[in-house]
Amino acid sequence: MPSTPQTTPASPPPSAPPSSTGERITILLVEDHDMVAEAMRLAMDRTDDLKVVGRSLSVKDALADAARLRPAVVVLDRRLPDGDGIDAITALKAAAPGTRVLVLTGEGTPAMAAHVTEAGGSGLILKAGNLRELQDGVRMVAAGEVAFSKGLLSGALDMLTGRTSEPGATLTPRERETLTLLGDGLGPAEIGQRLGVALNTARNHVQRVLEKLGARSQLEAVAMARREGLLR
Known part of the structure; x- marks a missing residue:
């Protein structure tokens, strides 16, 4: 797989999403599957405003890489060899203040979306979606907004505000x-x-x-x- 370009500022300030400066939004991919990671990298790097600056294979690597690279956005797979990505959000944001975290998952629920929000994440995107949805999600969270796949946000808000139905009501x-x-x-x-x-x-x-x-x-x-x- 082609190597991923990396940049290492001498004294990196907290990341801020590019706006009128013309700078590209820097992204750290945290994904242990090569084909998936490469597809995402190509989709980002082919745009004029997104750029992958690194890739991590585990939670441990992601913490070190986020602190070193200070990306604007971490695109974080939920299931990693050494843990649940959602559980790593707090540590990632502590390692790289100002970085925003967008979680990817194979199957999402409002409860999971609420968990992402409570942990300090900025969004939850389903892998079943297309790469355009992921690109737009990165742009949204870099701009300080939230990005959730269709149907997840309203349910998460209901859970977070206490308007959800009783636990287990959706179980078949x-x-x-x-x-x-x-x-x-x-x-x-x-x-x-x-x-x-x-x-x-x-x-x-x-x-x-x-x-x-x-x-x-x-x-x-x-x-x-x-x-x-x-x-x-």
């Missing part, structure tokens, strides 16, 4: 079954056997339960469900 009957089995201490393999579905299907059910409850782990999902009366 199968997802409620999955939650009950999680509460019984079963893992995805055992849940798949109980429900008569393949292991990957069971894992998908578990993941959707976690995302809809806004939980980061199976244990947290069960604890939240018990607290909210979804499990006895």
